[in-house]
Amino acid sequence: MKLYIYDHCPFCVKARMIFGLKDLPVELVVMLNDDEATPKKLIGQKMAPILMKDDGSCMPESLEIVNYVDNSDRKPLLTGKTNPAISDWLRHINGYLNKLLLPRIAQASFAEFATPEARRYFKDKKEASAGRFDELKLHAEGYIKNVNDDLRKLDKLIVKPNAVNGELSMDDIHLFPVLRSLTLISGIDYPSRVADYRDNMAKQTQINLLSSIAV
Known part of the structure; x- marks a missing residue:
């Protein structure tokens, strides 16, 4: 999978976290901040992060990415209560x-x-x-x-x-x-x-x- 990000972006960090926590491989692609063409080609608008799945389909929204990756093996890590x-x-x-x-x-x-x-x-x-x-x-x-x-x-x-x-x-x-x-x-x-x-x-x-x- 590929994750299109900006390094400074806290929403991108959220998406990156779940890969690290689960020790899953992911290719990070840092987009130039003025590159509007790449995200628009992938999801129709300029935003980050964007997850490109193995089948080539793309998913935006950091929390949706976190949920997808955490539950993809049916062994979720983020099971604790929130405060x-x-x-x-x-x-x-x-x-x-x-x-x-x-x-x-x-x-x-x-x-x-x-x-x-x-x-x-x-x-x-x-x-x-x-x-x-x-x-x-x-x-x-x-x-x-x-x-x-x-x-x-x-x-x-x-x-x-x-x-x-x-x-x-x-x-x-x-x-x-x-x-x-x-x-x-x-x-x-x-x-x-x-x-x-x-x-x-x-x-x-x-x-x-x-x-x-x-x-």
């Missing part, structure tokens, strides 16, 4: 996180920005919806303080480093991509349980963190 407190935490931090992340994503050395045109495409699209990046950067210090405060709250919710609620569940699929994205940001203070969980999930899912390109 409403994790959903509440994610809803809260996602309310402001892009204002901190987007300007940094636009600067970072992701494969989807291999050409100046692809990087400019991302910047123009995101600034149109989120605001000018130079203005967002002025508030970065305050956003980082909010993140550090919120991570201390998350630390109390983590049950085990290999599964946030003690057994793998959809909460892990939603939580790890956010924590991975945060590794792109310098100046974040990670409480011990958050750091252990983040690092353990990176190993389990076979997905690299972004610390090496942090800005």
